[in-house]
Amino acid sequence: ICLFLPHSLGEKMCTRMNDKYKQRHMWKILSQVDTEEKDSGTESCAPDFSTVYAHDLLPANNGEECTKHFLQEVVDILLNYIRRMFDRESKVLDFHYPHQLLDGLEGFSLELSDEPEPLEQILVDCQDTLKYGVKTGHPRFFNQLSTGLDLIGLVGEWLTATANTNMFTYEIAPVFIVMEDILLKKMYTMIGWPVGEADGIFSPGGTVSNLYSLQVARYKYFPEVKNKGMAALPNLVLFTSEHSHYSIKKAAAVLGIGTDNVILVKCNERGKMIPEDLEAKILEAKSKGFVPLYVNATAGTTVYGAFDPLNDIADICEKNKLWMHVDAAWGGGLLMSRKHSVKLEGIERANSVTWNPHKMMGVPLQCSAILVREKGLLQACNQMNAGYLFQTDKQYDISYDTGDKTIQCGRHVDVFKFWLMWKSKGSSGFEQQINRCLELANYFYKTLKNREGFELVFDGEPEHTNVCFWYIPPNLRGIPKGPERSRLLHQVAPRIKARMMEEGTTMVGYQPHGDKVNFFRMVFSNPASKKCDADFLICEIERLGDKL
């Protein structure tokens, strides 16, 4: 039996709409039917938003109806955007230069004034903001490691925003604090750590998570640093591969260790750290009087998608009594896949792990965790016992007041969306999603391998979803390898990318790396992307680059 219920958020559109507003509602006007009379008992008239202001919304007296209709309008705008975003016929972006946005585009003025704008203008501004943005969930957006838009994750963010609370104490975020605990325990389990002994916290991004790892390592070996600072410590050095993320250097700069004390370890042709070079550099540093502290191994490098040999690195760390961190911001998601988790073998031997569910697992931005094998270190390292937040005479178990573990005070709720996604798809859903992205990368690699005009940056099947390649325009194909060809090839990717953005058809990243001139980095993390999208990118690069 299907019962019809009159919709609580029904609406009537009023006149006095400006042109843009009218345009947006055109589809509604066109589909208008003459049901005014018979529904007038159950539907309420939406206010004329050109004369209604923010202060008419809740908590204003009698603001309920207005709020209802306004939220409905907003949701319509967002839903239309989502629909277009997933439509392959729509553009990924509508590119404009900064000065164009600043000048105001078709009445989209970003300037702020003293006086309020009516809600009608707010709705138009919402539309325009989306119109001139980039559809990061589009099946043909391949530009970053974080792509896609998971609808359950989205709903999680909407609810999080509505709850509008802060992660510092159980007192004001009881459910979210417990969810964080449950998610962290799941993550410890996937890593292979005994759940009761590990520790962790969600942080605003992988770079901050990596900073935590170095901070905690320093505190573990030299707890006096908290009070006395680096002045009380010997000359520390740390190790990370030349393909690792720049956040390790950034952390060394912030923490007062200095980027000169970050020693780069060589990688093989696939971007994996060479353990022998690590060992040699540790010995060299020691011989120069430096004190090795920490090794960052990467599980899924940013550009090549390489996995460092974790067991070999763990052996070296154990032998030299160094802290082993695994930056699995990008590769951590593969732990969800029984097929691919083997690439992270040895991660259970790490002292700390960074894992960003907002990358391979498709959780909306931001969602990153720092996981530490030894319980209590995060707290000891960071706690300041602020009396106004972390009272010790509360009625509940104050170990749930996790805010004192962090380098933040206020902390955004990044766990609910992740928790809700896990509920909605189960571990098995994440596994399938990740396996599909890896299959797609494999397909893309195989296609490129056999395609004229494309050259892989390194050969071999992709371990992660990164596929790095050059496009060689016809005019360059006859030029023998050498400095001149390299100089020309270096300009190809940026020129194709610029055209791609101006046309708005797709987006993919490029960069130089080491001695390699600009190349494209293809990457798959959007569950909406299919083989046809990978094929499209190839054709589009050919189309845009053919005449270069």
Place this chain on the structure above:
Amino acid sequence: ICLFLPHSLGEKMCTRMNDKYKQRHMWKILSQVDTEEKDSGTESCAPDFSTVYAHDLLPANNGEECTKHFLQEVVDILLNYIRRMFDRESKVLDFHYPHQLLDGLEGFSLELSDEPEPLEQILVDCQDTLKYGVKTGHPRFFNQLSTGLDLIGLVGEWLTATANTNMFTYEIAPVFIVMEDILLKKMYTMIGWPVGEADGIFSPGGTVSNLYSLQVARYKYFPEVKNKGMAALPNLVLFTSEHSHYSIKKAAAVLGIGTDNVILVKCNERGKMIPEDLEAKILEAKSKGFVPLYVNATAGTTVYGAFDPLNDIADICEKNKLWMHVDAAWGGGLLMSRKHSVKLEGIERANSVTWNPHKMMGVPLQCSAILVREKGLLQACNQMNAGYLFQTDKQYDISYDTGDKTIQCGRHVDVFKFWLMWKSKGSSGFEQQINRCLELANYFYKTLKNREGFELVFDGEPEHTNVCFWYIPPNLRGIPKGPERSRLLHQVAPRIKARMMEEGTTMVGYQPHGDKVNFFRMVFSNPASKKCDADFLICEIERLGDKL
């Protein structure tokens, strides 16, 4: 003319709903009217959510209808929550202990499994998450500096989540990057800085903003720290008042300066820094061979709401060539008020300012800015020139790629909600909102001053919205001031607070401070709060504490 338009998100409810789900829809079922037939042409039947899963939503083939109905259900839940939240008759929270949440409450299981749950369960989980949370926007939630729920800010967050992008480059966040620039310029103007010369960035919270200030100060005086670390620097010390926020110490710990090198300056009875003590301590530190670097002045302390004398502190900083930071996380909002901005006189002389629009301006969490008077320092201090993000051969002005200014890599879009709120209420709207909160604090102070059984922690009209006080239960009123009375009084606030939370009627913070035993800190930042709510809190404290 009011045109009726059939609502695109109309729905029909199907059977096979579980009990909780039925309960939620009871109001709809009760209001059911027999319009099934006449509307069947324009309304589509909502799917049976007990058999529909996340993978049926967009981007699934034919997922559009299901997505539409699902989002509509979610918005109904959120709207109902918002409605209840602003209703004074509803509870602020429904308190449970951590073990109760972990055990599962009335079928609300937080555990995660391998298999997916149907969307019906996801909707119920959303309801339950809100049910067992804390209504931070409730007019009687006074527990933190950030309270309230601005509907436009909320919409801003919903759109931000839908856009799901990252602040590192103009490339993938063009509109948001320009909005950040415009907002920052507004903030420089409010501070009184020449717009073209200043710099800034939004960060994940005031504690991180304060960390930036110290990091940038260190870099300004000792740029070698970036490469060489603290080992290359003299023994730095910094100064902050004993009433200042703990984030200054936290920053010193993180940056490798050490908390011992944070010198606490004495405050007067109102919690304002005593400039003479600052000057004396600077001289003392110098005489001991330390190198003074930085002074943090607070504009709106966390507990007392005190404003340090900025001009006096600026004089001392200039004389001693020290970096002057103003932590206006809490007090910055008062710059929007022509009446109250005088309390921040001298802020224009600061080298850096922290200002959290998520506090006094009511922007949803998180929204915090670090503002630096000298352009270029943030970039110089933090940039790592990562090739994969910050290509120098792009088609647009790459000074808009602001991500390299930050200590993060990925950065959440915290500006849109703020921008949209500013559009919707104008500077004048913020001004009115803030003035009203300050009036309310004044009313509350005056009420308490004349109320038997209440004692103010310090006398004098509030400068900000903080009012600190003890409640003296009848049994304690006869005990003369002394250790025994203090011991008993110390237990009063936590016991009242525990009962308050268990009954869920209201929430207010308490803490000890210096030599003062536990006292309540009342604070107003929620535009929904009125005099009756302030009165309610007083009565509630009396009711709950009467028998102690």
